Amino acid sequence: MVSRYELLRKLSAIIPDEVIVVACIANTSGFWGQLSQREADLLHITMGMCTPTALGVALALPSRKVIALDGDGNLLLNLGSLGTVANQNPPNLTIVVFDNGNYLGSHKKEPGMPTATGGKTNLEGVAKASGIVSACTVSSVDDFQRNVEAALSNAGPHFIVAKIAALDDDRPPRTRRVLDPRENKYRFVNHIQKTEGVEILGSGLGKWS
Amino acid sequence: MKPAKAKLVIDGMKEAGINFSVGVPDAQFIEVYRMVSRDRDIHYVGAANEGEAAGIAMGAWFGGKRPALIIATSGLLVATYHLARINLLHEVPIVVLVPFRGDLGDPRWMGMYQKTTEPALRAMDIPYRVVNQSADIVRTIKECSESARAWLRTVAVLFTGEALW
Numbered sequence: 001m002v003s004r005y006e007l008l009r010k011l012s013a014i015i016p017d018e019v020i021v022v023a024c025i026a027n028t029s030g031f032w033g034q035l036s037q038r039e040a041d042l043l044h045i046t047m048g049m050c051t052p053t054a055l056g057v058a059l060a061l062p063s064r065k066v067i068a069l070d071g072d073g074n075l076l077l078n079l080g081s082l083g084t085v086a087n088q089n090p091p092n093l094t095i096v097v098f099d100n101g102n103y104l105g106s107h108k109k110e111p112g113m114p115t116a117t118g119g120k121t122n123l124e125g126v127a128k129a130s131g132i133v134s135a136c137t138v139s140s141v142d143d144f145q146r147n148v149e150a151a152l153s154n155a156g157p158h159f160i161v162a163k164i165a166a167l168d169d170d171r172p173p174r175t176r177r178v179l180d181p182r183e184n185k186y187r188f189v190n191h192i193q194k195t196e197g198v199e200i201l202g203s204g205l206g207k208w209s
Numbered sequence: 210m211k212p213a214k215a216k217l218v219i220d221g222m223k224e225a226g227i228n229f230s231v232g233v234p235d236a237q238f239i240e241v242y243r244m245v246s247r248d249r250d251i252h253y254v255g256a257a258n259e260g261e262a263a264g265i266a267m268g269a270w271f272g273g274k275r276p277a278l279i280i281a282t283s284g285l286l287v288a289t290y291h292l293a294r295i296n297l298l299h300e301v302p303i304v305v306l307v308p309f310r311g312d313l314g315d316p317r318w319m320g321m322y323q324k325t326t327e328p329a330l331r332a333m334d335i336p337y338r339v340v341n342q343s344a345d346i347v348r349t350i351k352e353c354s355e356s357a358r359a360w361l362r363t364v365a366v367l368f369t370g371e372a373l374w
Contacts, residue, residue: 022268042271046294049264052256056268056276059252060229080257084265088254181298188271198273202358 003170004098005031007144007162008069011096012036014145015067018195019152020057023069024050026106027168028098032069033178039191044181048077051095055085058093061196065092065152072099072117079126082159086131091155096148097123100164111166127159135159214343214373215240218306221350222251222277227304229269230254231262232279237308237373241279251277259284260291266303267295275354278303282310282322285329285365293333295363302357302364304350309339309367330365337365340372 004027012035015021022042023029029043045053054068075081075097085093101118102111117123127135134156138144144162151158179187189200218241222230231254234242246253252274256262259280266276280288285307295301311322330337336356340349349366357364 044298045264046291048260049267049291049294052261052264053268053271055254056229056231056265056270056274057272058268059254059265060269060272060274078258078261078264081261081264084254084256084261182300185271185299185301192271192273196273200270200273201361204359206359 001163001165002140002144004028004100004164004168005170005172006141007098007164008032008035010141010145011148014149016065016152019065019067020061021067021069022050022054022057024071024074026071027104027171028069028071030106030178031168031172034172034175039187041184042188043179043184047074050074051081051085052078054093054095055081055088055090058090059088061192062090062092064196066094067148068093068095070095070097072097072101072123073103073115075123076116076121082127082130082132085157090157093156094148094151094158094160096160096162098164099123099161100166102166104166104168108168123161124159132157132159135161137161137163139163210237210240210373212240212244214346215244217343217346218350218368219244219248219251221347224347224351225275225304225354227251227275227277227354229266229274229276230279231256231265231269231276233257233259233262233281233284235281235284235308237281237310238279241306245279259288263288263291263295263303267299267301270301270303275358276303278305280305280307282307282319282326286325289329289333292335292363296333296335300361302361304354304357305335305363305365306350307365307367308373309369312369315370326367333363335363335365337367339367339369341369343372346372
């Protein structure tokens with residue numbers, strides 16, 4: 001079975017610089033942080049918040065493509081967010097769910113307890129029934145690449161379930177420290193301010209500045 | 210809730226520069242939800258869950274919007290994990306607008322929220338103001354928004370029944 005790391009490595013090779021990535025916590029952010037030093041990366045988004053946060057970014061910046069790198073356990077915590085995505089219908093949003101069927105977290109030696117997708121739940125079916133028309137399931141690097149590239153080239157929202165190995169024993173070497181959430185916030189916000197011409201951070205100097 | 214009181218909440222959001230809102234509707238603030246969902250200056254997203262709503266609001270801030278989260282006192286409890294992460298870990302400014310059920314004088318069985326609302330905000334280190342008079346609604350939303358932006362903190366405004374009805 002394909003690994004999370006293989007798919008992230010492929011994504012890092014094909015993703016255009018201007019595409020915004022919103023990554024969920026644990027190994028997805030940890031691995032992506034080793035592969036990428038892009039300023040358009042927003043990392044460490046916690047359980048239940050990755051797809052909602054990506055939706056907020058996509059709605060705020062309709063001219064930018066946004067990819068959520070979500071997980072099955074993470075998404076299942078706020079599964080209703082798929083209905084919100086469908087009804088808001090942002091054409092610039094692609095949701096990738098790395099579905100390993102268990103609550104792995106950052107465990108290294110054995111899978112965690114099963115998620116609902118480790119049982120009977122089919123996230124592609126949930127997404128379609130929630131109103132997201134463009135939804136698919138992939139299980140190889142080639143299919144992943146083809147569907148991500150198609151998603152970035154066509155109006156969405158898109159939903160891609162990537163079935164991955166239960167255990168992340170294929171992982172990148174730690175060659176750098178991944179930014180913590182606050183460092184990452186400032187880097188990301190400065191990038192958006194610079195590229196979009198918006199003022200996000202206040203000076204804190206008040207109305208007399 | 211009288212439309213004129215709801216309009217004060219919308220006016221306060223506009224005075225504060227808020228241009229993005231997310232909520233999970235409740236009966237006490239229904240006129241606010243109706244007005245904001247029709248407003249051309251404030252994008253409104255109706256979410257299924259207050260934690261999800263908090264995430265959407267955070268994302269909108271990262272995209273350059275000034276977001277408000279409009280939720281009930283019950284919803285504040287639902288959103289605590291997400292708001293705690295947003296306020297304590299990411300340090301992102303969101304203005305949270307809450308009709309304060311359970312304030313003394315509330316005639317319904319909402320007393321539990323008197324026990325939970327302010328302690329929950331304090332536990333999440335979210336500064337807040339309680340608005341008791343409708344004349345203070347606009348100014349308070351504006352002031353809380355300004356502080357949220359300067360401090361990079363989530364800030365809440367609680368509106369009592371006295372201010373809203």
